[in-house]
Each structure stands twice: as C-alpha cells, then as structure tokens.
Amino acid sequence: MLAHPTLDQLNTLGLYGLAKGFKELEHKPEARGLEHAEWLGLLLEYELTLRRQKRFATRSRVARLRHPASVEDVDYQSPRGLDRALFLKLSACDWITERRNLLITGASGLGKSWLACAIGQKACRQDISVLYYRVPRLFADLAVAHGDARYSRLLRSIARAKLLILDDWGPEALNADQARDLLEIVEDRYDAGSLVITSQVPVDRWHDMIGVPTIADAILDRVIHNAYRIELSGESLRKRRSAATKNEPA
Incomplete structure (x- = not known):
C-alpha cells in the first residue's frame, strides 16, 4: 500500500x-x-x-497558572528554608491523589507563588486537573457571581478541579460574605480534592484573618489538619537578585 x-x-x-x-x-x-x-x-x-x-x-x-514554573527548576541553594526532600516528595503529587493539602507561607519575594505554580504544572503533566486563583480575584469573581445568578455554577467549576491553588491570601481580613464563600469552597473540596494555599501570614493567624469564629473553626479544621507545610524565611529572592545584577561588572 x-x-x-x-x-x-x-x-x-x-x-x-x-x-x-x-x-x-x-x-x-x-x-x-x-x-x-x-x-x-x-x-x-x-x-x-x-x-x-x-x-x-x-x-x-x-489551570491558568500565574508563572511558567516547573519543579525541575526549583532553586534549593538560596537560603529560604525550603526542605529539598519534602518538596521532592510533594512533586510526586501523591498527596493530591490522597486529597491532602499544602500550605506555603513566608514573606513577600520568597517564591511562594512560583513554587505553587511549579506543583500545579507537575500535576498538569500527570493529567490531574488544576485551577489557579489569586485570592483577591477569586473573591471579586464570587461577588459578581452572587449578583447575576452564576454563583452556583462558579462554585461547581471550582470544585471540579482536583487541585485548587489559592495564591496570595491576606493580610486583609475577610468580610462575612467572603468567609462564607471560602467555607463553601473548602467544604466542596473536603475529602474530594486538594488545596494549595500561599500566604504572607503565618498559619496560626489565619483564624483571625477569617474573622467569623465559627466559620474560621470549620474552614481550618478541614484545611490544616491533613496539610503539608512549607514555611519559607529569609531575605527576598527578588531583592537579592536585583542586588546581584547591580553589582555585576559593566
């Protein structure tokens, strides 16, 4: 032929x-x-x-990931408290199939969003559905959806993702509507999907950020107790790289 x-x-x-x-x-x-x-x-x-x-x-x-990041390009040399063994374990994405969560905290400029996107990209490569949201944008979309009858549909679309990345939460406290919205999202994911949350605010202050004590208790009970934690520290990577560039010979 x-x-x-x-x-x-x-x-x-x-x-x-x-x-x-x-x-x-x-x-x-x-x-x-x-x-x-x-x-x-x-x-x-x-x-x-x-x-x-x-x-x-x-x-x-x-997924609409914010950064074109990959786990193979993670910088383990910079002094920011990133546990190489833990991150390599997380990169295998078994914790997602186990429906556990990941909390990444630390000051601005330490690469929290980049690491979250690297995990998200690896999950995509493993054919796991991923959805990325910056938290301020998520609450803005939900507020609009409340007003035009799209709220339930938006929540369903968020719930369908096996991995939901909520990036850049805080430091502003949530209002009552936002706290209830977050509870709906967390409730939909409990024992059904995984969360990555990044924040400049330490986990022990999240209860205060949610604001409504009963809702805060319900959210954190579902998020924290089965979660891996990455707590970054040190000087901003952006600041160090900027200084290094300025000090390069012309």
Missing part, C-alpha cells in the same frame, strides 16, 4: 500521532529492518506521546 492512503486513513481516524510516526519511520533506513511488532510498538508510542502532550496543553490552559 502506498504511504499516502495510509496517512489519510490514520488522520481520518484521528490517529495523528500514528500518522506522524508512520511518516518519520518511513524515511528512516534503520526502521526497515524492524519486525511488524516493533513497528507497531513505535507507532503506538508516537500516538501515546502526542495524546499526553495534548492533555497537558489542555490542563495547562484551563
């Missing part, structure tokens, strides 16, 4: 990875000595690779 009818059939069936592999193997002299089973195995690997890439691209687009 000529090559082009086969390619047409593969593309018609939506087997674009197989079609790509067929074209490439057809022009490799070393492939001519392969057994049929070996050819088929290579073609299937092309198809699986392309499908993984497409799923990752879709997951990443839906």
